[in-house]
Amino acid sequence: SQTIHQWPATLVQPVGSPLSLECTVEGTSNPNLYWYRQAAGRGLQLLFYSVGIGQISSEVPQNLSASRPQDRQFILSSKKLLLSDSGFYLCAWSLPGAGAPLHFGNGTRLTVT
Amino acid sequence: ILNVEQSPQSLHVQEGDSTNFTCSFPSSNFYALHWYRWETAKSPEALFVMTLNGDEKKKGRISATLNTKEGYSYLYIKGSQPEDSATYLCAFNLNNDMRFGAGTRLTVKP
Numbered sequence: 001s002q003t004i005h006q007w008p009a010t011l012v013q014p015v016g017s018p019l020s021l022e023c024t025v026e027g028t029s030n031p032n033l034y035w036y037r038q039a040a041g042r043g044l045q046l047l048f049y050s051v052g053i054g055q056i057s058s059e060v061p062q063n064l065s066a067s068r069p070q071d072r073q074f075i076l077s078s079k080k081l082l083l084s085d086s087g088f089y090l091c092a093w094s095l096p097g098a099g100a101p102l103h104f105g106n107g108t109r110l111t112v113t
Numbered sequence: 114i115l116n117v118e119q120s121p122q123s124l125h126v127q128e129g130d131s132t133n134f135t136c137s138f139p140s141s142n143f144y145a146l147h148w149y150r151w152e153t154a155k156s157p158e159a160l161f162v163m164t165l166n167g168d169e170k171k172k173g174r175i176s177a178t179l180n181t182k183e184g185y186s187y188l189y190i191k192g193s194q195p196e197d198s199a200t201y202l203c204a205f206n207l208n209n210d211m212r213f214g215a216g217t218r219l220t221v222k223p
Contacts, residue, residue, distance in 0.1 A: 032209055034210075034211070036213070042215060043119075043202070043213050043214055043215030043216050044157075044202065044204075044213040044216075045213075046210060046211065046212055046213070049209060049210050049211075051209050057209075057210065059210065090156065090157075094211075097209075098144045098145055098206050098207070098208055098209060099144060099145040099162060099164055099206060100162075101147060101159035101162050102147070102149075102157070102159065102204075102211060103159075104156035104157050104158075105156065106156055107156060
């Protein structure tokens with residue numbers, strides 16, 4: 001069966017510090033991978049998605065970036081965090097192709113102070 | 114820009130009440146419409162994926178309908194139970210990306 005791991009679960013970082021959130025998927029090959037963010041009181045905002053190694057689509061211009069160095073590894077990064085980066089970050093995977101449901105990780109609660 | 118709108122934003126019902134909420138989405142370039150349930154302290158879980166106009170899906174007391182021509186989907190819960198309390202999200206699938214609405218937060222009082 002497929003599983004998704006996302007870490008860390010919580011993170012408190014000062015403004016201007018770097019960020020690295022990691023997500024890995026097991027039990028499937030060539031999944032679509034996604035990063036979403038939920039800001040306080042708002043819905044899920046698509047940040048990045050990837051259909052293959054090295055293929056990243058960015059939906060929201062900002063100081064975040066994503067990378068997919070391996071087939072089942074998806075990393076969300078920032079060189080310098082802003083207060084507005086605080087939120088709940090969710091990684092998800094789906095089978096290739098549109099119409100497949102998303103399977104979410106447990107999320108990371110990021111607080112930028 | 115793809116806008117997915119959900120209403121109402123929140124809903125409080127009594128145990129045993131039936132309820133429904135709405136998701137509206139762009140009717141052009143439609144590929145699939147998803148419904149997810151997001152319980153507190155858990156991750157969102159998929160309920161339904163619908164692709165064809167007129168689709169109806171059912172899982173226990175929960176069902177959903179889809180109208181792609183006018184761009185809306187309804188989610189129905191029959192005989193709500195306290196364990197149905199959650200945020201219900203719909204998502205519009207365009208190619209490989211998926212855009213979510215802000216969700217409807219349902220609270221079922223015993």
